[in-house]
Amino acid sequence: MTLNLSVLTPNRIVWDSEVKEIILSTNSGKISVLPNHAPIATAVDIGILRIRLNDQWLTIALIGGFARIGNNEITILINDTEKGSDIDPQEAQQALEIAEANLRKAEGKRQKIEAKLALRRARTRVEAINAIS
Amino acid sequence: MAMAALRREGRRLAPLISPRTITAVRSSPLYPTLEDEGPLGVRHISTQVVRNRMKSVKNIQKITKAMKMVAASKLRAIQTKTENSRGLWQPFTALLGDLPSADVKKNVVVTISSDKGLCGGINSTSVKISKGLHKLNSGPEKETKYVILGEKAKAQLVRDSKKDIELIITELQKNPLNYTQVSVLADEILKNVEYDALRIVFNKFQSVVSFVPTVSTVLSTEIVEREAESGGKLVDLDSYEVEGGETKGEILQNLAEFQFSCTMFNAVLENACSEQGARMSAMDSSSRNAGDMLDRLTLTYNRTRQASITTELIEIISGASALEG
Numbered sequence: 001m002t003l004n005l006s007v008l009t010p011n012r013i014v015w016d017s018e019v020k021e022i023i024l025s026t027n028s029g030k031i032s033v034l035p036n037h038a039p040i041a042t043a044v045d046i047g048i049l050r051i052r053l054n055d056q057w058l059t060i061a062l063i064g065g066f067a068r069i070g071n072n073e074i075t076i077l078i079n080d081t082e083k084g085s086d087i088d089p090q091e092a093q094q095a096l097e098i099a100e101a102n103l104r105k106a107e108g109k110r111q112k113i114e115a116k117l118a119l120r121r122a123r124t125r126v127e128a129i130n131a132i133s
Numbered sequence: 134m135a136m137a138a139l140r141r142e143g144r145r146l147a148p149l150i151s152p153r154t155i156t157a158v159r160s161s162p163l164y165p166t167l168e169d170e171g172p173l174g175v176r177h178i179s180t181q182v183v184r185n186r187m188k189s190v191k192n193i194q195k196i197t198k199a200m201k202m203v204a205a206s207k208l209r210a211i212q213t214k215t216e217n218s219r220g221l222w223q224p225f226t227a228l229l230g231d232l233p234s235a236d237v238k239k240n241v242v243v244t245i246s247s248d249k250g251l252c253g254g255i256n257s258t259s260v261k262i263s264k265g266l267h268k269l270n271s272g273p274e275k276e277t278k279y280v281i282l283g284e285k286a287k288a289q290l291v292r293d294s295k296k297d298i299e300l301i302i303t304e305l306q307k308n309p310l311n312y313t314q315v316s317v318l319a320d321e322i323l324k325n326v327e328y329d330a331l332r333i334v335f336n337k338f339q340s341v342v343s344f345v346p347t348v349s350t351v352l353s354t355e356i357v358e359r360e361a362e363s364g365g366k367l368v369d370l371d372s373y374e375v376e377g378g379e380t381k382g383e384i385l386q387n388l389a390e391f392q393f394s395c396t397m398f399n400a401v402l403e404n405a406c407s408e409q410g411a412r413m414s415a416m417d418s419s420s421r422n423a424g425d426m427l428d429r430l431t432l433t434y435n436r437t438r439q440a441s442i443t444t445e446l447i448e449i450i451s452g453a454s455a456l457e458g
Contacts, residue, residue: 008224010312010398029414043384060215066388068224073222079312 003035005051005127007060007076014060014081022074023050024067039070044078046120048128061087061128063121082125089129096122163261167353183434187427194423195344200251201416208341208409214310215338215402222399223347225392237329237356239278240270243322243397244290245335245404246283248303253411255336255404256285259348263334266348267294280322282401299326306405312398329356331393334405335400342414344407349400351393354385 005022007015023032025047044065051058065078099122103115244263246256263286267277280300281287287301300322308314322331331351336344 006220006224008221010218010395011214013220041384041388043387066391077221077224077395079316115319 001034003073003074005076007049007062007078007081009078009081014078014083017039017053019051019053021052024076025049025062032068033074035072036070038066039068041066041068043067044076046117046124048124049076056101058083059128061124063124082128087129089126092122092125092129096126098122111121135188146261156420178433178437180434180437183430183437187434189431190423190427190430191286194420194427197416197423199248201413201420204412206407206408208413211310211402211406211409212338215399215406218399220393221395222392225388237352238275239327239329240266240275241278241280241322241326241328241331242266243280243331243333243400244282244286245333245400246281246286247404247408248284248306249408250285251412251415252408253415255344255346255407255411256283256289259285259336259404260289262346262348263290264294266332266334267297278326280326282318298411305401308403310405312394312396315401318399319390323390323393329353331403333396335399335404338403338406338413341410344411349396350454351389351396354382354389 002020003017003022004021005015006013006015021032021034023030024042025031025045026042027045030047031042044062044067046064047062049060049062051060060083062076062078063080065076067074067076096119099115099119103119105110106115108114166196213337217350242263243257246259263279267279272324278297278299279294280302281298282302284303287303290298302321304316330353333349333351335347335349337347339345
């Protein structure tokens with residue numbers, strides 16, 4: 001029994017095929033979805049999505065969205081994604097450092113929130129690379 | 134043979150010669166420059182005038198042909214984006230349902246149109262449908278407001294429904310369309326407008342020659358809950374356990390906003406595609422018309438030219454024969 005996973009963004013379809021298992025990070029923590037999962041609709045946090053096909057794990061960095069799981073069909077709608085293999089490690093590391101620096105400099109509530117979001121994004125991208133290797 | 138042709142020409146011009154005095158009086162004040170009166174009193178439009186018309190029609194044909202090519206290339210660029218964005222709103226419809234018949238108190242009609250003209254009838258159809266929706270949904274308790282995207286719909290709707298317009302947004306296509314821009318727009322609309330149901334009116338791009346006006350409905354969370362409880366197509370929603378976040382209502386709210394921005398993105402892209410496609414076909418028919426007009430003008434030009442040559446020949450020959458005696 002396999003799950004049909006579709007990951008969609010406004011610009012393109014990122015993933016559309018069968019998988020064995022996925023690990024999704026939601027607002028209330030990471031959940032692992034196996035076949036015959038109970039139907040849920042959940043919000044997806046900024047984090048990584050790990051997909052297992054045939055004992056091989058793939059990582060995709062997700063930047064916020066929604067997921068619907070039911071009847072062995074998973075539909076994930078995301079604002080923006082990046083496949084782990086597409087991210088350049090050095091560039092991601094640099095982006096992380098810049099984001100951290102910005103957070104320290106940020107003043108005022110709005111800037112702080114934006115800096116925090118940027119930091120989480122950068123961290124997610126770095127995690128995505130590290131998780132593969 | 135030539136003499137016979139000349140005699141025929143002479144017989145053709147004869148009826149014009151007899152009412153000579155009347156034509157002389159009538160022609161001069163009205164058409165001093167257009168008509169050239171030879172000594173035989175023959176009236177004909179000068180070849181210069183016809184040549185000028187031909188030149189301008191030829192220019193128009195060139196311009197419309199170029200506009201068609203430009204529209205075709207823009208269409209190709211946008212078409213791939215549109216097809217990719219189509220997959221996004223289908224899960225929403227599967228989960229939350231698309232209920233155009235939902236009966237709500239506060240309707241907001243979002244009309245999407247183009248900024249530039251010369252694109253056929255697509256903007257008029259969108260405006261017609263928006264007005265129809267407005268009429269359908271106005272009653273004692275219900276009200277409908279407009280949110281307008283694009284100059285053309287603004288021009289048409291400002292004339293008679295000014296008080297019902299909430300928000301007008303123009304110059305959408307200055308920068309190439311992307312999701313972030315549209316989601317900011319959707320955010321603006323959601324913040325400023327109270328709504329129970331949002332109806333997005335746009336032209337869906339079926340093919341290069343067919344654009345179907347469509348309405349996508351996005352319902353607010355309260356209405357969704359109401360419909361889900363009353364049964365019908367939305368019963369499925371309750372069978373999903375909603376996680377992530379404090380309350381179910383908050384998630385559904387975020388979901389509805391996300392749905393709105395995705396549907397808007399798709400609608401704006403489809404409308405842009407339809408605009409380019411309609412412009413292509415409008416410019417194509419216009420260049421074809423210009424070609425037909427050019428053919429007809431060429432015939433007129435040749436006839437005029439031959440008539441003037443014939444007149445000259447007749448003058449020469451009659452002058453020569455008069456000299457001979």
